Amino acid sequence: MIRFNNVHKWFKDLHVLKGVNLEVTQGEVVVVCGPSGSGKSTLIRTVNQLETINEGEIWVDGVNVTDPKTNLNALRAEVGFVFQHFNLYPHLSVLENITLSPIKVKGMDKVAAEKQAINLLEKVGLAHKKDAFPSQLSGGQQQRVAIARGLAMEPRVMLFDEPTSALDPEMIGEVLKVMKDLAESGMTMMVVTHEMGFAREVADRVVFVDHGEIIEQAHPESFFTNPQHDRAKQFLRQLLTPMN
Amino acid sequence: MNYNWDWNVFFKSTGIGSEIYLDWFISGLGWTIAVALVAWIVALIIGSILGVMRTLPNKAAASFAAGYVELFRNVPLLVQLFVWYFLVPDYLPEQTQIWFKQELAPTTSAYISVVVCLALFTAARVCEQVRTGIQALPKGQSAAALAVGFNQAQMYRHVLLPQAFRIIIPPLTSEFLNIFKNSSVASLIGLMELLAQTKQTAEFTANMFEAFTLATIIYFVLNMSLMGLMSWVERKVRVPGMMGGAK
Numbered sequence A: 001m002i003r004f005n006n007v008h009k010w011f012k013d014l015h016v017l018k019g020v021n022l023e024v025t026q027g028e029v030v031v032v033c034g035p036s037g038s039g040k041s042t043l044i045r046t047v048n049q050l051e052t053i054n055e056g057e058i059w060v061d062g063v064n065v066t067d068p069k070t071n072l073n074a075l076r077a078e079v080g081f082v083f084q085h086f087n088l089y090p091h092l093s094v095l096e097n098i099t100l101s102p103i104k105v106k107g108m109d110k111v112a113a114e115k116q117a118i119n120l121l122e123k124v125g126l127a128h129k130k131d132a133f134p135s136q137l138s139g140g141q142q143q144r145v146a147i148a149r150g151l152a153m154e155p156r157v158m159l160f161d162e163p164t165s166a167l168d169p170e171m172i173g174e175v176l177k178v179m180k181d182l183a184e185s186g187m188t189m190m191v192v193t194h195e196m197g198f199a200r201e202v203a204d205r206v207v208f209v210d211h212g213e214i215i216e217q218a219h220p221e222s223f224f225t226n227p228q229h230d231r232a233k234q235f236l237r238q239l240l241t242p243m244n
Numbered sequence B: 001m002n003y004n005w006d007w008n009v010f011f012k013s014t015g016i017g018s019e020i021y022l023d024w025f026i027s028g029l030g031w032t033i034a035v036a037l038v039a040w041i042v043a044l045i046i047g048s049i050l051g052v053m054r055t056l057p058n059k060a061a062a063s064f065a066a067g068y069v070e071l072f073r074n075v076p077l078l079v080q081l082f083v084w085y086f087l088v089p090d091y092l093p094e095q096t097q098i099w100f101k102q103e104l105a106p107t108t109s110a111y112i113s114v115v116v117c118l119a120l121f122t123a124a125r126v127c128e129q130v131r132t133g134i135q136a137l138p139k140g141q142s143a144a145a146l147a148v149g150f151n152q153a154q155m156y157r158h159v160l161l162p163q164a165f166r167i168i169i170p171p172l173t174s175e176f177l178n179i180f181k182n183s184s185v186a187s188l189i190g191l192m193e194l195l196a197q198t199k200q201t202a203e204f205t206a207n208m209f210e211a212f213t214l215a216t217i218i219y220f221v222l223n224m225s226l227m228g229l230m231s232w233v234e235r236k237v238r239v240p241g242m243m244g245g246a247k
């Protein structure tokens, strides 16, 4: 479903992705973790080309997204993206946030789009908030709306960049629950997160990134109990110490 | 000082038909509004396009808009007016020149010149406000818009501009008021707007103080109404959590 072939990316002189090779198959849930600044956000943002790359190829659902001839808008319409800071449209109601792109990008009619939006809001437990504005919601609620907004485009793949790290601890669970349901429904997902509970329970594979390279890939259980590389061990140690 | 105030002057006949001096003020106000409002609408459209251009990744578009702003902001308004009224017509194609200079009523050609002048001058200022509004938005907004498959035009239309315009309503309000005040330059090329009518009344009646007092009151009431209009617009589009909207 997603394939990275020897992907390199530079920000000026900074080599942030150093020959990444990775494959995510249909229906798979892959968690990406690694230290701050290791290139996780950059990596996931290259999938829908919010970041361009300098070398290599990325294929999504049989389309070479790094080919200049590829229609990026059409590609992005099929790839959902959930941001760390939600990025809901503050000037639109919850319902309008969800229906805007189905109506404008896919040409869906308004009534159908609203019906679909309400279905999705029910799934994320927020149907009663359809007329609220984003600023009137808690962080956890905003993120659930953002997930519904992504799903409204009926994507083939969902990408998540630290979806819970801007949330108060008591709201993390509600968002992870929605993501878990989504995974169980068979969605292909690539998730940057440090939520080890989620990785253990939901992920099919954990990918550890450091300094722009994939250092280790493993089944969550074996990654957490028996990491192979020193840097992965050190990362996990830091993650597990309460004072990190 | 021995001045005889006479507020009845406005109801005296001008000697032209049944016209009284107050009619001059009303017609002057009409021209002021006709100049400022039309120029404002054009300025808003051109200024918004330029403001968007300044934020595009396309370097050529961005520097064109930047150059425009520099040019129109740094040349005094009066100079611009004289250029549009006295100079530019001489460089028009011959047919257009004859039409502009001979076939049009002098009032109409003055009107066109002053509207073009004020619109292009104010567009430069609107451009800067629009650019500031767009740049004030979090980067995540454009990323979110692109991520759902919007093209650049849709992103501006549905996500960036509706937010940017809400942010810049206060500075746009003062540009809106400015264009009404600036419209008085039209009196210098013979368009009988409010200031020109005031001067003419003062000369015809020798009741200079009354004339200018009335003009002051009219400008003041006009400004207050425009401010009222803009704050009505602001309330109308207010959204909770954005720009002082209630939580």
Ligand SMILES: Nc1ncnc2c1ncn2[C@@H]1O[C@H](COP(=O)(O)OP(=O)(O)OP(=O)(O)O)[C@@H](O)[C@H]1O
Residues within 6 Å of the ligand: A011, A014, A016, A034, A035, A036, A037, A038, A039, A040, A041, A042, A043
């Ligand atoms: N737009 C940019 N311009 C220049 N450098 C950038 C840009 N975005 C990211 N970087 C740099 O690239 C490197 C990788 O950044 P990235 O955001 O991908 O890391 P990350 O793993 O997501 O980190 P975090 O856990 O803090 O989110 C960092 O050194 C960062 O400073």
Ligand SMILES: [Mg+2]
Residues within 6 Å of the ligand: A040, A041, A042, A161, A162
């Ligand atoms: Mg990141």
